[in-house]
Amino acid sequence: MYELTHNQAQNIVNKMMKDIPFNINIMDKTGIIIGSGNKERIGTLHHGAVAAIKQKKIVEIKKDEEFVKKGINLPIELNEAIIGVVGISGEVKETRPFANLVKSAVILLIEQSISLKKENLEKNLKQEFFNLITDPDTTYTKELMDQAAAYGITINKPSQIVYVEFPYKMDKEILTNFPSFKTSNHSYCIVVQEANKIEFLQEQIQKQFPDAFISISKMNDKISEGFLQAKSAMRVLKGVFSNEKVISYSSCEFIADMAELQKKNSKAEMQVHLLDKNVELIKTLQVYLSCNLNANETASRLIIHRNTLNYRLHRIFKITGKDPKNILDLVDLIFILINRVK
Template identity: 75%
Template sequence: MYELTHNQAQTIVDRMMKDIPYNINIMDQTGMIIGSGNKGRIGTLHHGALKAIKQGKIVEIHKDEEFVKKGINLPIEMNGHIVGVVGISGEVKETRPFGNLLKSAVILLIDQSIALEKENLKNNLKQEFFSLIIDSDTTYTKELMNQALTYGIQLSKPSQVLYVDSSNEIAEDITVGFPSFKISKTSLCLVIQEADKVEALQQLIRNQNPDALISISKVNDTISEGFLQAKSAMRVLKGFYFNEKTISYSKCEFIADMSKLQKNDTKAERLIHLLEKNDELIKTLQVYLGCNLNANVTAEKLIIHRNTLNYRLNKIHTITGKDPKNILELVELIFMLINRII
């Protein structure tokens, strides 16, 4: 049987008393006041509610007595059970017209609360499942494989993982028909088991979120491997490239894997700290790399003079101690760019 909580009851009372000019009390199935316009009465027994629960019908009290005040008390029934009582204090002839209206509103709000709890439970179960399938230590048991089918995933079938990252909140149902899981409010993971649908899926995402970043794993036997690949590729995309919005793990596999090895490197962390507040220099380095170290093309893309570009590259050298024009030192700067992305 559903049980009303104090928070639910008080929220309903506060909301309804904005429209009804009488004190409202909400009692639980034992007759205890759990929500009231008179906060001092919360936690006390309501004798009118006890009568309504015992008789299973509306109880009208026409005059104040020792333990009860005049008003109307209506039992709240759900699925044949009384889950509480709503009471309105005041002259019965004045409060009676509000009775059924208030009772209906309370039942509606309870229904909404139940629906929300069910949805939260559903989402929690889905999140627990997602946490399992991206864990490399998870074994694909028969039970897990059956659970996966409810989300449209065949764990025995190879798959690709598509990682979407947006600057704004992204809806989980952005791509109807494909299994999707929220990573955060602005990021999403999709499991694709039909290789010929990848391009169409990307276009669908682009149509709804033009600025979203997308990374795509290789085809793998496990979703956990695909997730790691897509996540690593996303870090490369966000750290290494400027103005690029899509990347495949297969195109950056070496640098993505190397960046994972360098993630806890203290030298990389020091370089990150040195440049973390200088967006102009970071952007310059990203464009320089994207232009394959071609200074003329880089200056043109940045819309700056060649001398200005040289000044910025020299400044990077001065700040970090790493020369962008030296290929070995540039590699360290590349890892710095990638590892600054969490």
């Protein structure tokens, strides 16, 4: 049987008393007050509620007595079982018109709470499953295979991961025909087990969310491998390419893997944040790279004078100790850009 909690009962009382000009009490299935406009009564036995539970009907108390106050008490039924009682204190003839309205509202709020609890439970189970399949050390057991099938995944079938990040908080689900998992408030992971569907999915996401960033893994035997590839490719996309929205791991595999290795280097870690407060310099370096180090094209794209570009490149050199015009230093600058991205 469903059991009302103190927090749930008190929240319902607080909501109802904004619109009802009487004190409201909510009692559990034993008649103990667990929510009330009069906080001093919480934890005490409500005799009117005990009578309503025992008689399985509305109990009206028309005058105050030693252990009861006048008012109306209505059993709260859920799935044909009494889970508690709601009481409205006051003259019966004044509280009676509110009785069924309050009872219906309380039941509705309880059902909403149950539904939300169930939804949160399902989300937690889904998140636990996702954490398992993206852990490289997870063994594919029969139980995990069955669980995967429930989410539309054939666990031992090769798959690609489409990882999507948004520049804003995403509260709604991505509407696709593929298994998808929310990885943060700003990102989703989509599992695709049909290679010829990637282009279709990409177009679908771009049409629905034109501001989204998309990275695509290679086809892998384990979902965990694809997830790591897609995330490392996303870091390359957001770190290096200022005007791109889509990247595939296969197109940046070497630099993505090297950036992951660099991330573990303590000296490289110290350099990562050197350009953090210089958005202008970051943008300049990104455009410089996208223009294949062509200074004239870079200046044109940035709408600045060639001398201004040279000044900015020199500032990058001064701040980082890495010269953008030196190919070896430029590689280190690329890693700095990539490893800035979480």
